[in-house]
Every structure is written in C-alpha cells, then in structure tokens.
Amino acid sequence: MKYFSMVFAAALLSSTFALADSPVTPAEAEKIKAALENLGCTGGKMEKETEGSGYFEVDDAKCKDGQYDIKLDKDFKMIAMTRD
Template identity: 45%
Template sequence: MRTTILALGILGVLITPAFAGRPVTDEERTKLVEALKAQGCTGGKMEFDSNKFEVDDATCADGKKYDLDFDQAFALLKKKAD
C-alpha cells in the first residue's frame, strides 16, 4: 500500500506539466515597452504569468537591473532590484 501511494505520487509529479508564463503578443510588447519607458527602464525578458505581465532584468535609468510586474492595464505593480 505504501509503495503504491509513493509510486502514484512520483507519477503525479512527472506527468504534471510545469505552468510557465506565455510570451507576450506584439501588441502587448508595444504597451509594455511604453510602460517600461514611463518607469525609466528598457529591455528585459517579457512574459505574461499569473494574470500579470512580468519583465525580468530590465535596465533602468540608474544603470541597475530590475524585475518589474505590471497589471493587465499595464500599471506598475512591483519594481524589485535584481
């Protein structure tokens, strides 16, 4: 019984897909670039994940890299030093 439960647990982990963000569309990218510019930032890796837009490793006016999160209306939710 114990072996069966353990085997089912391992199987569940192996077949469960990893939930990752999706790439942003061209239209979303254009709006994100504008939202980043408003924060004094450029570049970074963009994706949509967990009902928000995430930009990782954007370079901002102070020369440092940040991770930024924006809501679906492209308003800033969080800006965290990388």
C-alpha cells in the same frame, strides 16, 4: 503500494506548480515597452503569467539605477519592481 502512491502524488504536485509563463503578443509587448519607458527602463524578457491572473513580468529590465524584475497588472500598471 504506499511508496508508489507517495511518488505519484509528489510528481502530480510538482507538475501542477511548474506551469510555464507564455510569450506576450506583439500588441502586449508594445504596451509593456511603453510602461517601461514611463519608469525609465528598457529591455528585459517579457512574459505573461499563465495562472489566469493576467499579470505580465519583465525579467532583467535595465533602468537608470540598475537592473530590475518588474511585474505589471493586466492594465500595464506597475505592481512590483525588485532589484535584480
């Protein structure tokens, strides 16, 4: 019984941390594209974090000096930009 409880707890914890990001709306995509252009970047996979933070992520954006992962706040201002 103890083993079953530990397996159940592990499964429950792993499922709560595996929340998927959601797609952005067309209006959000336009604002993200504008923010990327201001940074000198284009493209990438756009997602909205589902943890309730309202942050946006752009994976593999192509910028002048390389490829980056970019995180934007709910007002589409850059929070983080890490080289991919």
